[in-house]
Amino acid sequence: MENAPHLGLIGLGTMGAALALNIAEKGNAIAVFNRTGSVTDAFMASAGALAGRLTPARTLEEFVAAITPPRSIILMVPAGPVVDDQIARLRPLLGPGDLVIDAGNANYTDTERRVRDCAGEAFDFMGIGVSGGEDGARHGPSIMAGGDAAHWQRMGPLLEAISAKYNDEPCAALMGPGGAGHFVKMVHNGIEYADMQMIAETYSVMRDGMGFAADAVADTFEAWNRGPLASYLIEISGKVARAADPITGGPMLDVILDKAGQKGTGRWTVIEAQHLAVAIPVIEAAVGARNLSARLDDRQKGARVFGAMPQSLPTGSLDTATLEQALIAGKILCYAQGFEMLARASAQFSWDLPMPAIARIWRNGCIIRSEMLNDMARALAEAPGENLIFASPFTAMLRESAAALRKTVTTATAAGIAVPALAAGLSWFDTMRTPRTPANMIQAQRDFFGAHGYERIDGKDAPHGPWGHAAAH
């Protein structure tokens, strides 16, 4: 039976190879195919004892023929046209009962379109979000599935088996129909961008403002990883800061160009947030910071024209305990925005997203896994409709940490250390506790130039003005 798979996987890159081995390790036979045949050979050579459960194929025809119907075929290829191309190539080879599963980082609108397009086909289609990088894919990722109950009934047991576990609970769940799984994965990545950016901002304060060498930065992150900030991203930040460059012998961080890459999921999150009219300024700032990081020439010109930033902080003006509290506050505010976006999408698209389950399956396996997500899962279960800042224990944590966030943002800003994500979190928080914002001025301006109208605070009728329109010229 080992060589009669119902399962297949296309795309033996970083994620696909690791996922295929994970699937095989859990006792499943699986056929594998990769566009470049030599990659398949290298993959099989590295599979060791698991090779007996793997059926390599040289052509797509051979691959499909090697899978016993009903077939479940996982795609692990780059998002976008490559997925459409793979589906088009598979179309003539598949039959009733077959299921194609896109496990890459697809844009959820593409997934919705593919689900619609497959409605008239013999085979079926579902999209799942997978997080955890190579190690997660190999040993247990977090899996956000999109599809209907029948899809989950069919694929759920396998997805749960290969997923990470938190206290024996699988970090895999059905998010909702169509593109819901990929939407949740997209927001996961938006939060990932923001988490990473805020950590990088505290690194900047330590490096540029406090004169910390890389080892001192590593010591700080290691210490934080033993407290409320304990998380995969803090852990790897400590390891990154500790690493030495094999060429110069100096800190690895010091030789890495400060130009952040991005494949699009963070940008998609920001775009979708605008469509949903939900404010996620911490994630927006993180995406903007990546964009600005690419403009090295302009940044060098700016330093020449206006004077270089940042400057050192006055001695004793900030310490690592304050920075840690600032990051705790920033993290809570960022997740509050991310979960609010998920709640808004859930209502807008009638998805009924399982909010507590989302926090639960992010507790392990994925890149944003952290201790705090356990409390978030509990808070979302107790008060599903409530923004996290109003939920226990986060209200109390914010009361304790908000002053540190303000001190960090103001002190860093005074020294020209850019902390856009932390500052965006603070402004959002300040707005969320402002009973009367200056939006009355916006409404008056809109009515002045466009007769858009406004509401009065006393509820009385207010058609327009009075603005004395001659004054406009």
Ligand SMILES: NC(=O)C1=CN([C@@H]2O[C@H](COP(=O)(O)OP(=O)(O)OC[C@H]3O[C@@H](n4cnc5c(N)ncnc54)[C@H](OP(=O)(O)O)[C@@H]3O)[C@@H](O)[C@H]2O)C=CC1
């Ligand atoms: N890397 C990560 O940490 C994570 C990645 N993802 C997502 O998983 C998917 C795969 O990523 P990853 O494994 O990192 O990517 P890799 O670049 O490592 O692998 C890409 C795979 O896709 C194949 N491929 C590329 N272009 C084509 C094409 N035109 N036609 C057919 N096959 C093609 C490659 O085959 P060949 O060998 O022939 O080039 C290779 O097998 C992406 O959607 C990514 O966003 C999701 C979570 C984490």
Ligand SMILES: O=C(CO)[C@H](O)[C@H](O)COP(=O)(O)O
């Ligand atoms: O999905 C992921 C992690 O969850 C991938 O690693 C993704 O590539 C990260 O996004 P980017 O490359 O834009 O930083």
